[in-house]
Amino acid sequence: MAEQSVNTDTQAAEDNGAYWSANIRTITVCLVIWALVSFGFGILLRPLIAGIEVGGTDLGFWFAQQGSILVFLALIFFYAWRMNKLDKEHGVEE
Amino acid sequence: MDQFTLNLLFVGASFALYIGIAVWARAGSTSEFYAAGRGVHPVTNGMATAADWMSAASFISMAGLIAFTGYDNSSFLMGWTGGYVLLALLLAPYLRKFGKFTVSEFIGDRFYSPTARLVAVICLLVASITYVIGQMQGVGIAFGRFLEIDAFWGLLLGSCVVFAYAVFGGMKGVTYTQVAQYCVLIMAYTIPAVFISLQLTGTPIPALGLFSETVNADGASSGVYLLTKLDQIVTDLGFASYTEAHKDSLNMVLFTLSLMIGTAGLPHVIMRFFTVPRVSDARWSAGWTLVFIALLYLTAPAVGAMARLNISEMMWPNGVNGEAVSVETIETDERYNWMATWQKTGLLDWEDKNGDGKIQYYNDKNDAMAEKAAANGWEGNELTNFNRDILVLANPEIANLPGWVIGLVAAGGLAAALSTAAGLLLAISSAVSHDLLKGQLTPNMSEKSELLAARISMAAAIVVAVILGLNPPGFAAQTVALAFGLAAASIFPALMMGIFSKRVNNVGAVSGMLAGLIFTLVYIFLHKGWFFIPDTNSFADTAEGSLLGIQSTAIGAVGAVINFAVAFGVSSITKETPQEIKDLVESVRTPAGAGAAVDH
Numbered sequence: 001m002a003e004q005s006v007n008t009d010t011q012a013a014e015d016n017g018a019y020w021s022a023n024i025r026t027i028t029v030c031l032v033i034w035a036l037v038s039f040g041f042g043i044l045l046r047p048l049i050a051g052i053e054v055g056g057t058d059l060g061f062w063f064a065q066q067g068s069i070l071v072f073l074a075l076i077f078f079y080a081w082r083m084n085k086l087d088k089e090h091g092v093e094e
Numbered sequence: 095m096d097q098f099t100l101n102l103l104f105v106g107a108s109f110a111l112y113i114g115i116a117v118w119a120r121a122g123s124t125s126e127f128y129a130a131g132r133g134v135h136p137v138t139n140g141m142a143t144a145a146d147w148m149s150a151a152s153f154i155s156m157a158g159l160i161a162f163t164g165y166d167n168s169s170f171l172m173g174w175t176g177g178y179v180l181l182a183l184l185l186a187p188y189l190r191k192f193g194k195f196t197v198s199e200f201i202g203d204r205f206y207s208p209t210a211r212l213v214a215v216i217c218l219l220v221a222s223i224t225y226v227i228g229q230m231q232g233v234g235i236a237f238g239r240f241l242e243i244d245a246f247w248g249l250l251l252g253s254c255v256v257f258a259y260a261v262f263g264g265m266k267g268v269t270y271t272q273v274a275q276y277c278v279l280i281m282a283y284t285i286p287a288v289f290i291s292l293q294l295t296g297t298p299i300p301a302l303g304l305f306s307e308t309v310n311a312d313g314a315s316s317g318v319y320l321l322t323k324l325d326q327i328v329t330d331l332g333f334a335s336y337t338e339a340h341k342d343s344l345n346m347v348l349f350t351l352s353l354m355i356g357t358a359g360l361p362h363v364i365m366r367f368f369t370v371p372r373v374s375d376a377r378w379s380a381g382w383t384l385v386f387i388a389l390l391y392l393t394a395p396a397v398g399a400m401a402r403l404n405i406s407e408m409m410w411p412n413g414v415n416g417e418a419v420s421v422e423t424i425e426t427d428e429r430y431n432w433m434a435t436w437q438k439t440g441l442l443d444w445e446d447k448n449g450d451g452k453i454q455y456y457n458d459k460n461d462a463m464a465e466k467a468a469a470n471g472w473e474g475n476e477l478t479n480f481n482r483d484i485l486v487l488a489n490p491e492i493a494n495l496p497g498w499v500i501g502l503v504a505a506g507g508l509a510a511a512l513s514t515a516a517g518l519l520l521a522i523s524s525a526v527s528h529d530l531l532k533g534q535l536t537p538n539m540s541e542k543s544e545l546l547a548a549r550i551s552m553a554a555a556i557v558v559a560v561i562l563g564l565n566p567p568g569f570a571a572q573t574v575a576l577a578f579g580l581a582a583a584s585i586f587p588a589l590m591m592g593i594f595s596k597r598v599n600n601v602g603a604v605s606g607m608l609a610g611l612i613f614t615l616v617y618i619f620l621h622k623g624w625f626f627i628p629d630t631n632s633f634a635d636t637a638e639g640s641l642l643g644i645q646s647t648a649i650g651a652v653g654a655v656i657n658f659a660v661a662f663g664v665s666s667i668t669k670e671t672p673q674e675i676k677d678l679v680e681s682v683r684t685p686a687g688a689g690a691a692v693d694h
Contacts, residue, residue, distance in 0.1 A: 020683055027183050034179045038172045038354075043346050046339065055305025056319025057337040064168035065395040066301060069175045069388050076182045076384055080377035083187070087374065092684040094372050 019090040026082055030075045038068040097435075097497050101240040104501030105508060108278050109255070112512070115271045116259060136375045140382025142269045143366040145276035147357075147383065148390055149225075149514030150232020153279055154507050155571035158485030160398035164328075164336035168395075169350040170571060173578075175384060175391055176350070177357020180586075182380035185358055186367040188593045188682045190376035195368060197361045197585065198529040204592040204682075206675055207600035208534060213607050215529045217584035218361045220615065222522045223558055225360070225577035227626075229518065230256075230563035231570040232511040235483050238439040240504040245439050246564070252511070253560045260516035260552055269369065272517070275509040280389055282506020286490040286499050287393050290400050293493060295320055300396035324399055327406045330414040331456045332463030336399065345637050345648050349575070352650035356578025359586030362514075362521035373685035401489050408492065409455035409477060418452040418476075432491030441481035442488075448473040483569050519552045526551035567626040568647075575647040576618055583610035583653025591661055593683070596676045598665045606661025614653035621646040 041049060046060030054062045087093035152174065160167045192200050198218060202211025230249055233256065238248030259271075284300070291303035296313060307315045308323055325335045334340050357363065366383075367376045408430070409419055424430045424444070436442035444453050448471055455477040456463055467473075487507055490499045527548035532539050539547070566573050584607050591598040591606070598606075621640055623630040633641050644652065681687070 016680065016684055023683075030179065030183055034176060038176050038350060039347050042168060042172055043339075043343050043350070056307075056321035056323075057305070061165055061168075061321075061337050062305065064165060065171055065304075066392055068172050069391055072175050072179050073381070073384055073388055075179050076377075076381040079183055080374070080381055083377060084374050087685055092686040094374070094685050094687070 015090055016092070019086060019092055022086055022090075023083065026079060026086075030079055033071065034075060037063055037071040042068050097500060098240075098242060100497045100501040101504045104498070104505040105240055108505040108509060111274055111278075112271045112509075113259060115274055118270075136370055136379040137382050138273060139269070139366060139370050139375075139379045140384075141276045141386050142272035143363065143379070143383040144386035145272040145279065145509070145513040146366060146517035147363055147514070148276075148279065148387060148510055149574065150229050150236070150507070150511035151571040151574035152390065152394075153283060153510035154232045154235060154486050155228075155483045155569055155574075157394045157398040157401065157489075158482035159569060159571050160395055161402040161485055162482050163340075164334070164399075164402075165339055166341040166346065169346055169353060170575075171391055171395060173350045173353025174357060175387060177354040178380055178384040178387070180354060180358040181363070181367075182377060182384075184590055185364060185586075185593070186376040186380050187373045187685065189364060189589070190367050190370065191373050191685055192682050193368075195365075196524050196529055197364050197589070198525060199533070201588050201592065201603070202529075202533070204675065204678065205588075205598075205600045205603040206672070207604065210588075210600055210604050210607075211529060211533060213604050213611075214585065214588065215525045217580070217607055217611050218525050219522060220611065221356075221359075221577050221581040221584065222361065222518050222525075223555060223562075224580060225574055226515060226518050226522075226555060226559040227562045227566060228570045228573035228577065229511050229515040230559045231566045231573060232483070232507065233515065234563065235439070235441065235481075235570070236487065236504060236507040236511060238441075239436065239484070239487055240501075240508075242435060242438050245441060248439070249560060249563055252508075253556050256512055256515045256519070257553060257556050259512065260519045272513045275513040276386060278502075279506040279509040279513075280386070282502045282509070283390050283397075283486075284393055286493065286495055286503060287397050287400075289495050289499065290404070290489070290493045291396060294400055294403065300400070301392040304396040304399055320399065320403070324403045324406075327403065327410075327414060331406065331410075332460035332466075333457045336402070342637055344643070345645055348644060348651045349648035352579045352582050352648055352654075353575060355582035355586045355654050356580075356650055359581035359584070359589070360578070361525070361581075361585065362517040364589075365521060365524075397486065397489060401485050401492065404489075404492050405480075406455070409453065418454045420452050421446055422451065424453065429494055432488050435491075436484055436488055439484070441479070441484050443479035444477050447476050453477060481569070483571075519555055522555045523548040523552045562626060565626060565628060567622040572647060576622070579614055579618065579647060579650025579653065580611065582650035583614035583657055587654050587657040587661065591658070593679065595662075596671060596679050598661050599668060599671045601668045602661040602663075602665030605664045606657040606659075609660040610653040610657030613656050614649055617641065617649045617653075618646045 041060055042064035049060055050058045052059040156170050159170065189200055194200060198211045198214035201214040202208060230253060233252030234245045234249030237252045238245035241248065287300040288298055291297055291300040294308055295303040295306040296309040297303040297306045304320060306320060308318055308320050310316050321337055325337055329335050367379060370376050370379050410416065411419055424433055433442060446453060450471065453476045454472045456475055458467065458475040487503055490503050527544050531547050532544055567576065587610060588603050588607050591603065619625070620632050621635040633639055635646050637643060637645055
């Protein structure tokens with residue numbers, strides 16, 4: 001009995017480890033996109049994409065005032081969906 | 095019915111609604127007072143959080159700041175929405191899993207130290223009180239306008255209303271009232287924007303209208319984009335162009351980052367994610383909150399640009415090379431009535447300096463304009479005062495919209511300021527009564543006296559905010575930005591390290607928080623004056639004049655980096671975290687087993 005419980009514990013710990021690193025990977029990808037659209041396209045990389053015209057101004061202006069907000073929304077919903085799936089795959093859902 | 099009565103009617107009706115809801119949902123227990131009994135649906139919670147979050151700064155002040163600077167103030171738009179990504183990915187689900195009432199409780203437990211909890215309470219109080227000042231400014235402006243009194247008296251009257259309403263409700267009352275407030279404020283923001291967008295571009299969706307061509311009076315497209323036209327007019331008047339960047343990108347990046355991290359570190363926003371039933375709901379709830387916020391934030395840049403265009407054209411009805419508007423027109427023409435009503439609040443003023451009977455509005459600080467001014471006999475800009483905070487409230491009047499729209503906007507501005515002020519006061523009161531008194535000083539306090547202490551501390555916070563609100567350190571949105579810097583430098587790093595690192599220990603967290611808070615606060619005081627008292631600052635608050643070449647509103651991001659660095663540094667040379675804390679971190683990281691949150 002005692003041995004079995006130790007085994008399940010180790011297995012649970014490994015499972016949690018895999019779950020956590022999958023979570024960290026997802027977070028990293030999302031945050032890279034988050035930084036790219038706001039600090040990147042909206043501010044620092046704006047001169048690079050200045051050639052692309054949008055409604056009387058350039059793409060960077062659009063990203064700074066509207067585009068990044070739309071991407072942020074998509075990121076949060078993607079993360080919620082992905083994590084709820086991960087929770088189930090690793091059996092850690094509520 | 096005249097405009098004054100109409101405003102009173104709209105504001106009165108909306109207040110009756112909020113107070114009705116607050117009474118109906120009055121909090122009976124501490125659980126209901128702090129966390130609404132945790133029975134709130136993610137969409138409802140998202141809507142309430144959006145109202146809580148979108149303050150006077152978002153509603154009243156932000157579009158005005160964007161209108162007068164254009165692209166450079168995009169930081170507000172990206173910063174105040176991008177923070178939700180951090181919140182949803184890095185904090186909300188874990189804090190919900192942890193399942194306590196307040197942010198400082200998490201910090202106290204995770205860093206196994208009452209000192210850490212105390213320091214967190216102090217950080218929280220400093221950030222929240224700075225934030226309340228910004229709200230009180232907004233309340234003062236809104237009350238001042240719709241009662242047509244001085245902004246000072248508006249502030250005093252407004253604070254009484256905030257007090258009456260926040261003190262009796264608690265979180266349960268506040269959550270449902272905020273849903274109503276969200277509806278009022280989003281209608282008040284978008285309806286006039288839709289009208290104005292139709293007038294200028296023929297597009298009913300303002301967010302699209304911003305990037306559309308303008309239309310002529312007959313409704314046919316003029317072939318000129320709104321932004322192109324605006325750029326032309328403002329540069330003709332000697333102002334900086336609207337769409338180009340004029341601020342250095344370092345300050346812009348740091349400012350945006352400060353607002354983002356600050357959003358994720360503001361206790362009154364984080365608290366909202368304790369009120370949902372499950373961990374997965376906390377993730378969705380952050381998304382829904384941003385949906386409701388985005389409705390306003392996608393409209394705001396359009397409101398700013400269109401208002402700027404309207405104002406410039408009103409001041410120069412015959413084009414920028416024709417005759418300026420005459421004093422007589424301003425005083426007699428119905429379309430210019432808004433100028434006289436706003437003049438009463440002391441936030442708008444004009445003066446015919448050269449006595450030619452006309453009001454020339456241009457940038458008199460621009461050397462190129464000096465020549466034109468001399469040739470035309472102008473003696474400086476004659477629209478002497480245009481407080482940016484009035485723009486959104488005055489916008490429907492400027493666009494000559496019907497009276498009921500103006501009344502609605504007054505109600506919306508108050509809804510925004512009130513809902514945030516109430517949420518903040520709640521965070522302040524729970525910090526004092528739950529964390530400071532019950533957690534530290536008098537642990538045996540009864541639930542009844544805890545509620546009483548919560549209400550007394552709310553009252554004290556309002557008094558402090560009013561006193562500081564009389565000498566605000568900037569426009570409402572700028573004051574609020576300082577609060578975000580403080581939250582960014584102190585609270586967010588501690589929370590994030592508490593979840594993502596098992597290594598950071600009690601001493602590390604406390605030194606990190608203190609280093610971040612003190613650095614940021616001192617930097618702000620050096621540039622804004624000690625305790626925001628004017629003329630006690632040592633450095634000018636511009637990118638060039640400042641101590642590190644960074645403006646005080648952008649310093650929070652640097653403070654956050656210092657916090658992280660100090661915490662990791664100190665933790666690596668002090669004792670490792672005990673095993674039970676490592677287990678606690680492990681359990682916070684997985685959603686399984688998140689029951690109803692409990693009191694400690």
